[in-house]
Amino acid sequence: MQAKGSKLLASALSEAAPTPFWTDRPERPHPNDPLTQATTADLAIIGGGYSGLWTALLAKERFPDIDVVLVESAMCGHAASGRNGGFCAASLTHGLSNGVDRFPEEIDQLERLGRENLDAIEATIRRYSIDCDFERTGELEVATMPHELEWLQESHEAAIELGYRSELFNAEEVQDLVHSPTYLGGWWDRDGVAMLDPARLAWGLRRACLEKGVRIYEGTPVQRISKSKGGTLTLHTPHGEVRAPRVALCTNAFQGPLAKVSRHVVPVYDYALMTEPLTPEQLESIGWGKHRMGLGDASYRFHYYRLTSDNRILFGGYDAIYHYNGKIAPALDYNEATFEILSQHFFQTFPQLDGVRFTHRWGGIIDTCGRFCAFFGKAYKGKLAYAVGYTGLGVGATRFGAEVMLDRLWNLDTERTRLRMVKSRPLPMPPEPFRSIGIQLTRWSLARADQRGGKRNLWLRVMDATGLGFDS
Template sequence: MQAKGSKLLASALSEAAPTPFWTDRPERPSSTDPLTTATDADLAVIGGGYSGLWTALLAKERDPGLDVVLIESGLCGHAASGRNGGFCAASLTHGLANGVDRFPDEIDDLERLGRKNLDEIESAIRRYDIDCDFERTGEMEVATAPHELEWLRESHDAAVDLGYRSELLDAQGAQNMVHSPTYLGGRWDRDGVAMLDPARLAWGLRRACLKKGVRIFEGTPVQRISKTQGALDLHTPHGEVRAPRVALCTSAFQGPLAKVSRHVVPVYDYALMTEPLTAQQLESIGWADRMGLGDASYRFHYYRLTSDNRILFGGYDAIYHFGSKIAPGLECNESTFETLAQHFFQTFPQLDGLRFTHRWGGIIDTCGRFCAFFGSAFKGKLAYAAGYTGLGVGATRFGAEVMLDRLWNLDTERTRLRMVRSRPLPLPPEPLRSAGIHLTRWSMARADAHQGRRNLWLKTMELTGLGFDS
């Protein structure tokens, strides 16, 4: 397929604002006041993304009289929770295949709990009247290379064995669903994924927390944690919170607990958003069922329609910076944006001339097993969850339940899971960390170019239980 010229790509990107589409809205809430005093609480939550918001909200649902304080360094939902693709998956294990490989003895339970978790997210959205364009349309994974067809069949067979509604499509069937000449086949998971507006979900959870009486202090980074009599002190620039129970929900950001950071890699992921499609443009691509889309490559793309018929197109590059560097300047990568635009028009050549209105990036908290891990510190006074690897829109609610179970020493089906009791191997320090990640990215690109054949490095990584993904 002929590549689109660089001048045409530059024209398509020329008016794209370097900011997340989801948060570039007038209804973005004003921040609360930062913490400026010392205060006590029954539960302190560090981090105001999905993980922290669900933890605070569920704690109040369990015990309305609980005094909950949530501390956020910026504005709730400003990071990964407000700039992702808006795919809310039932899977707790970054997909069924990863779950079967890592937790074969409990995959049935993990899948059942994941589907229940997605149902409960939908119920909470309705209960709290959160306007976030929730659509339970499912997701179609497409093959764009011949070797990926067998992968789709394996995924389909595993899904059917669990009783899920899965449709396996040949090239014509996939192209009838969505009109792209690149599709060689597809698999439609009808029930396991919902589409939503991620920022509005975060803002709705924040509003629900405030109505429940959660005290939220934004613009308040936690600089360190210290032990005190029967509690923990959270030290911020201008105040302190003392609480007997603390939930650490900082995702890929360096938090005040080093043991978490040893297992997490911050990976930059990028996305584009188009202008709204006209009725004629929408008809030219089909997509009447509005499911999320993703290709089956190692270096995959994800894309979906918004409520006003824009197309979000992201993924492919998963970029790590030496020393786990995180900085605002890394949220824009013009080379990656051009690559994504090129791939977009290869996928939908009939949309030639469409322009992009937004381009942005953000970090994902990747870990070696591609799905969340859990732990505690300070003799059980602090619980944490991290490593969601891009599927945190849904799985963070489950993680919040796990943290609350552990903080109150509850023996539940969740806390008995091997997935919850085990942790991935820690990642090596620099420079080995950076060298290993870059070698893995090179190997994944090579596998995509050679019929999916994994080289010795990827096979070794698989045997040791380590990996790299977004």
């Protein structure tokens, strides 16, 4: 297929603001004041993304009278929670196939808990009147290479076996849903994914927490944790401190004050583009407006894309990038080479949208780990709990992680805490330079596998055998 020329791609990107579309809104809330004194709480939470906000809200729902303090280094929802694709998946294991491979003995249970978790998210959005454009559309996974058709067949059969509403489409049938010359087939999970506005979800959870009496201090990074007299922990911040008998660590990809967590987590940069709103004629030309399901292709280096409430297309993924020693910096949120690649792939997918311009371009970090789904742990003799490693599916799975942390902090024996998924953890990542070498070799191998009919080379097979394989 003929790619668009570099000048045309540059024109499509020329007016794209270098900022996340979701947070570029006048209704963005004003930040709360930072912590400037010493205080105490029954539960202290480090981090104000989805993970921390769900933990605070669920804690107040479970125990209405407890005092909860949440401290956030910037503003709630500013990082991954406000700049992701807005896919809210039921899966707790980064997809059914990854769950089957890693937790075969409890996959039915994990799938049920994941679907219940998605239902609970929808109920919470309604209960607190959170305006975040929640749509229970499901997700259509498409094959763009012949070998991917077999993968879609396997996913469809596994979904049917679990009793899910699942549909498989050939090349002609998938065109009835969305028109793209690149599609060879499709698999539609009708119920396992919802679309939403991620920043408005974060802002809505923040508002609900504040209304329930959670004290939120923004612009308040936690520099270290120390043990205090009386069995409490102290969170030290630049201008104040919080003492609490229970602490939930919700820093995800950002290195928090607990070193052993960062040994298992790798920050990977992901990038996205947002188009201008499509005209009715443009939307009709791609045939997507009727069902509005999320879309993703089945390649190892996959794209994800979806419609917004005003009929823009978010188009992201493909070029996940790791920087040496896990470097995180604001400048890395923008990668012009990746934006150009995504733009080219967008017009290859939808050539009928030639002339559409992008209004926003941005990136952000994903907290991935060796098993490509969340892991859980405790520290300070059980006074601190954490849940990290969501690998891009944290929009939904962080609520489940919050439940696990609360169960553990209150020493509750629940169905969740008895799961092997919750009790186990991935292997730690190797130190540098071996970490960078391994990640770059894996990226190269995955790209090569996409080009060679899905065939995994020796490196990928070794990673599979050691439990570090990638199957997304």
